[in-house]
Amino acid sequence: MRKFYILFILAILFNSCSAHKSTISSSKARKNNRSIQKRNQAAIASHRNMSSLEYIDRFKAIAIQEMNTYGIPASITLAQGLFESGAGNSDLAVAANNHFGIKCGSTWTGPSYYKDDDQTNDCFRVYDNPEDSYRDHSEFLKKKNYAKLFELDKDDYTGWAYGLKKAGYATNPKYPQLLINLIVKYNLDQYDRPEGGVAKIKREDRVLTEINNDIGRPQPDSIAKTSPDDKIYTVKQGDTLYNISKRFGITVDELKALNKMADNNLKLGQKLVVIK
DSSP states (O other), X not given: OHHHHHHHHHHHHHHHHHHHHHHHHHHHHHHHHHHHHHHTHHHHHHOOXXXXXXXXXXXXXXXXXXXXHXXXXXXXXXXXXXXXXXXXXSHHHHXXXXXSOOBOTTTOXXXXXXEOSSSTTEEXXXXXXXXXXXXXXXXXTOSGGGGGGGGXXXXXXXXXXXXXXXXXXXXXXTHHHHXXXXXXXXXXXXXXXXXXXXXXXXXXXXXXXXXXXXXXOOOOTTOOOOOGGGGEEEOOTTOOHHHHHHHTTOOHHHXXXXXXXXXXXXXXXXXXXXXX
């Protein structure tokens, strides 16, 4: 009985300490958020709730700009912005200019805003304006686990929708369909633009080289372990050994050695080992 009593007292003390820690954390979060709200009080005070159509009209230009730079379909960016920010009317969008629900992460050095999400008082990034949020959305996707998406056509919104979910952007199992439904409902694919084969390869090479050269950048926990399929690349129209080697961060000589190639000739549909 005495042992039980001691354990009971210890449990009460532990719970009390945990509650105290939680209270301190919540207090700091509230204090921080009040500071952010004060800093952005002019924008918050002037905010007027937007309809979905108003939101699309407001941000379609920068979504197209980001698409042309990185190859992310403008329809996907707009659909994500609509969904994640409640058409720009969510607390996070109004107070922190965060339209994509991007959390702080280990690399973020800017101001933060706290709100309950997967955990109590999750840390979210704060931007000076919504346009910065759109630009950071593109930068955020330049990670190894999203790299394959940049090989899709920049008007392949279906591939991007399912690819984002598979790569770990969202936990909601219906996330791809939610995005696709918004794209269809508001005809967002009208802002997507196809690209020619040569332009696509140049854009892929540039973006994937940036990803491969981003040495030392911590990757999210959601990165999947490399599977055997990830080691094989299928040659497409316009590919060369040079652009394939750049895409996967290896040299041409290493690529030839991996595939026991005597020359630089490639065949459409040829399977290449691309990871050492």
